Amino acid sequence: MELNGEQLIAAPIPEVWKGLNDIDVLAKSIPGCEEISRISPEEIHAKVMFKIGPVRARFSGKLLLSDIVPDQSCSMAFEGSGGAAGFAKGRSRVELKAAEGGTLIAYTTEASIGGKLGQIGGRLISASAKKIADDFFQKFAKELGGEAVALESGAGDE
Amino acid sequence: MKAAAFDYVKPKALSDALSLLEQGGDDARLIAGGQTLLATLNMRLSEPSILIDITDLAELKGISVVGDKLRIGALVTHTEIEDSDLVAKHAPLLKAAAPHIAHRAIRNLGTWGGSLAYGDPAAEWPACSLSLQATMVIHGPTGERKISAKDFFIDLYTTSLEPDEILVATEIPLAKSHQVFYFHELARRHGDYAVAGLAAVAEKEGNVLTQCAFTFFSVSTTPVMATAAQEILNGQPLNEGLIAKAVAAARKEIDAIADITNSAEAKTHLIGVLLERSLKHFIA
Numbered sequence: 026m027e028l029n030g031e032q033l034i035a036a037p038i039p040e041v042w043k044g045l046n047d048i049d050v051l052a053k054s055i056p057g058c059e060e061i062s063r064i065s066p067e068e069i070h071a072k073v074m075f076k077i078g079p080v081r082a083r084f085s086g087k088l089l090l091s092d093i094v095p096d097q098s099c100s101m102a103f104e105g106s107g108g109a110a111g112f113a114k115g116r117s118r119v120e121l122k123a124a125e126g127g128t129l130i131a132y133t134t135e136a137s138i139g140g141k142l143g144q145i146g147g148r149l150i151s152a153s154a155k156k157i158a159d160d161f162f163q164k165f166a167k168e169l170g171g172e173a174v175a176l177e178s179g180a181g182d183e
Numbered sequence: 184m185k186a187a188a189f190d191y192v193k194p195k196a197l198s199d200a201l202s203l204l205e206q207g208g209d210d211a212r213l214i215a216g217g218q219t220l221l222a223t224l225n226m227r228l229s230e231p232s233i234l235i236d237i238t239d240l241a242e243l244k245g246i247s248v249v250g251d252k253l254r255i256g257a258l259v260t261h262t263e264i265e266d267s268d269l270v271a272k273h274a275p276l277l278k279a280a281a282p283h284i285a286h287r288a289i290r291n292l293g294t295w296g297g298s299l300a301y302g303d304p305a306a307e308w309p310a311c312s313l314s315l316q317a318t319m320v321i322h323g324p325t326g327e328r329k330i331s332a333k334d335f336f337i338d339l340y341t342t343s344l345e346p347d348e349i350l351v352a353t354e355i356p357l358a359k360s361h362q363v364f365y366f367h368e369l370a371r372r373h374g375d376y377a378v379a380g381l382a383a384v385a386e387k388e389g390n391v392l393t394q395c396a397f398t399f400f401s402v403s404t405t406p407v408m409a410t411a412a413q414e415i416l417n418g419q420p421l422n423e424g425l426i427a428k429a430v431a432a433a434r435k436e437i438d439a440i441a442d443i444t445n446s447a448e449a450k451t452h453l454i455g456v457l458l459e460r461s462l463k464h465f466i467a
Contacts, residue, residue: 078219080223148305148376150443
């Protein structure tokens with residue numbers, strides 16, 4: 026599955042960068058986030074409860090950051106396990122650019138979802154991922170005191 | 184697989200069901216036909232601690248004509264809709280759509296309200312309720328409220344229903360004599376979820392359509408109305424040129440989302456195919 030998009034956040038780049046690296050801001054922005062902790066500057070562990078339609082799946086996972094260029098970009102690898110529900114893993118790249126009215130966040134993500142969630146939920150997995158990403162940016166923008174404007178987001182299955 | 188352990192209650196009154204739902208919070212789940220929920224529980228994709236069986240609630244049952252509306256209770260099964268004379272007379276779109284829902288065994292148990300409350304973007308009833316300008320009747324701790332279908336479906340699997348509310352029934356304006364209906368879906372096999380589908384309603388005089396309501400489903404995160412195409416069609420004589428214009432507009436205005444086997448481009452193409460078929464059906 027691929028998930029790419031661009032979001033305009035009404036805040037200057039340093040603030041957005043700080044927010045993306047602040048686990049308290051992330052804890053409030055990630056939909057269903059129950060626990061989040063920073064193990065090292067490059068490693069974050071989290072527990073997240075995904076609620077989509079009839080499905081309730083609690084994932085515990087870790088996020089490894091790399092290629093960090095402050096105020097510009099970073100890459101991350103993530104993997105999570107949802108117990109009986111299945112697992113997810115993938116890579117994402119995030120870039121920040123100055124834009125009129127704030128900061129443009131561009132992201133590209135490649136993820137694979139396995140186990141029962143992959144088999145049963147496969148039909149709507151892209152739409153679900155897009156909804157979670159949109160929810161995240163809405164909440165994230167609110168944390169920074171503004172609104173998120175989705176400029177472009179698309180999900181596809183490859 | 185088998186579901187994790189849960190408690191089960193079957194209240195006799197709507198007020199009891201509402202207070203049980205309020206107490207249970209997110210650990211409580213309503214069950215009616217169970218055609219989505221039970222599969223999810225058995226796969227352990229959800230583990231609620233209590234199921235509230237609402238199938239004894241009288242307020243949620245039956246199909247009746249109330250004033251100028253057809254009232255369909257939330258517990259009415261797909262089969263009851265398929266076989267109902269009242270539905271055939273007053274909401275023929277629903278009768279046309281019912282056979283497309285899964286298979287008979289599922290239609291015997293699955294309910295009208297369950298399908299609407301889940302808001303699956305590939306489901307037939309949400310799309311039909313939009314085209315028919317249905318009104319949802321909802322009960323919650325503070326009493327009854329009504330909301331139109333167009334404000335009810337918000338996002339993927341997300342409706343305006345609050346966690347402590349129950350969808351009780353739906354009211355649909357009775358079909359008028361000059362109204363025309365068309366329902367079709369394109370699926371790989373009969374009973375599969377549609378790759379793309381269309382629930383269409385319009386008023387027809389001669390070869391002119393007005394009050395067009397063309398709702399596509401299984402193409403986006405909610406059922407979606409082709410408002411630009413409808414505007415092109417309303418009040419204009421229907422001919423090949425107008426059909427081509429409406430088809431192009433519908434393909435342009437709906438931002439189709441891919442699913443696991445079909446690309447967004449394929450869905451966009453099928454939106455046009457369905458619209459063209461419906462308009463040729465109306466003209467014939």
